[in-house]
Ligand code: HEM
């Protein structure tokens with residue numbers, strides 16, 4: 001198994017290196033350095049394990065060395081990612097002129113022109129494709145889990161498999177789908193266009209972030225064949241130190257993905273500060289940009305904490321130095337503090353982009369200036385800052401002091417204020433607007449309704465007395481699905497439909513899009529609303545078996561999951577169908593006012609704008625409104 005794994009990762013790395021070689025001849029050198037470094041790392045690591053007592057024989061040592069030697073190619077590819085592109089002597093002369101007016105999709109051709117592209121639009125699209133593949137992969141696990149829960153006992157998989165499935169489902173959905181969905185995929189495509197910029201501030205860094213993302217995610221996928229992980233996506237100690245699953249591989253993957261997230265955030269912050277079109281003051285940037293700005297700040301500030309936490313866990317597992325293990329003087333609860341210090345802000349890394357898209361969808365769907373622009377903008381920032389001081393609400397029953405719990409409980413309620421401000425502003429925007437009942441708007445309605453339920457149920461969990469009862473039950477499962485899936489994912493899909501004509505130059509079948517949103521809405525509520533009931537009646541989360549009393553609830557939930565699947569398949573079909581036979585899209589199909597619609601062709605040209613656009617009004621200055 002380790003050998004097969006090493007072969008696979010080396011194969012991937014080799015592929016990347018070959019492609020990168022075309023980009024820059026120095027690649028070979030760096031690749032060699034990386035590979036040697038990786039093997040050295042593997043050997044050191046194996047030796048450390050040997051010291052720690054397990055695998056105390058030569059064969060095991062070699063095996064372990066080999067398994068971890070793929071760190072090298074990762075390093076190599078990262079280095080190659082930042083190297084400048086060497087000018088290809090043949091490329092520039094001939095067709096330069098024609099390319100200028102061709103769309104970004106046709107300006108250059110061939111697989112290679114995608115893999116080494118520096119165009120933020122193409123990079124965004126590659127993220128989008130990857131994220132969608134992971135979404136359906138993790139979704140498949142969800143359906144398999146819900147199927148098993150049809151009966152109180154075993155239906156078709158054993159308890160170990162069940163544990164591995166829910167871990168993979170959660171870890172893939174959080175780290176490979178929700179977190180990169182709006183920022184990396186849609187943000188990459190849209191941010192420079194909305195700002196009137198040619199690209200992001202650091203295009204090479206952007207490409208490198210994509211490579212890192214691919215590496216991290218390919219390692220996550222390898223855990224599938226390397227035995228899986230059974231700790232849950234939170235990797236709580238002490239179990240994650242002892243479990244014999246591929247914990248190191250999975251946490252290493254999250255560690256690597258973290259860097260992709262940090263670098264993307266950094267790139268966006270600089271882009272928003274430095275590359276706004278002339279005349280575009282801070283109060284003329286679209287609300288999508290404000291949301292992405294707040295998200296990026298959290299990404300840059302909180303993600304390193306996760307990285308360090310996971311690194312500590314890896315060290316603890318491999319050499320047992322006693323950080324989280326009480327037998328060696330460590331403290332397992334410390335892990336929870338570290339983990340949630342990142343992961344609570346991370347839930348806002350997930351929801352702020354959703355809110356960001358929501359503002360655009362509502363403005364486009366009602367043709368009105370978003371009510372209380374500066375409140376919406378500043379509540380994004382407020383949410384970003386408060387999110388750092390509430391992590392203790394995940395630990396009310398962990399044994400932390402009562403005083404601390406009370407303080408965290410109080411602070412948690414503060415987050416509800418800016419969240420509420422936003423919801424009320426969106427509703428006020430729609431008030432007396434002429435609402436377009438089209439696909440993007442239907443997904444925006446899904447968000448509005450489901451996110452509100454998610455946020456309100458958060459208050460029950462933030463209240464000390466009720467959380468003691470609800471903690472670790474299906475009530476929590478329902479809560480976070482309402483916010484993460486009912487919130488972020490709905491606007492992600494809504495955003496895909498909304499920007500689809502700009503991205504592809506094709507219109508989609510609006511009837512199908514509306515239908516998909518409705519089916520998802522029904523399936524979603526059937527799946528998760530029921531969980532509030534049996535959760536509050538005491539059904540614990542992550543349990544493989546349950547008492548018969550809960551069967552009806554679980555069955556509703558399972559049927560809902562299949563309806564949900566059908567809804568997403570309809571949405572996918574609508575998009576694929578549009579690629580095949582969609583009508584050509586006009587430049588501004590929604591009659592929207594932001595620059596990606598008013599100042600670019602559909603699809604945009606390679607460098608976005610033929611001339612530098614100038615901004616002379618606010619983002620939502622519809623004709624009938626005064627600015
Ligand atoms: C008004 C806003 C919110 C409040 C007051 C709130 C409160 C809480 C509380 C107190 C818990 C801990 C429950 C427990 O385990 O006993 C919790 C869990 C959770 N919340 Fe929220 N929440 C809010 C919004 C969100 C948002 C926007 C997201 C994500 C987009 C989110 C994602 C989660 C997740 C993933 C968990 C469970 C983590 C786990 O144990 O696996 N929450 N929430």
Ligand SMILES: [Cu+2]
Nearest residue numbers: 344391393394
């Ligand atoms: Cu939290």
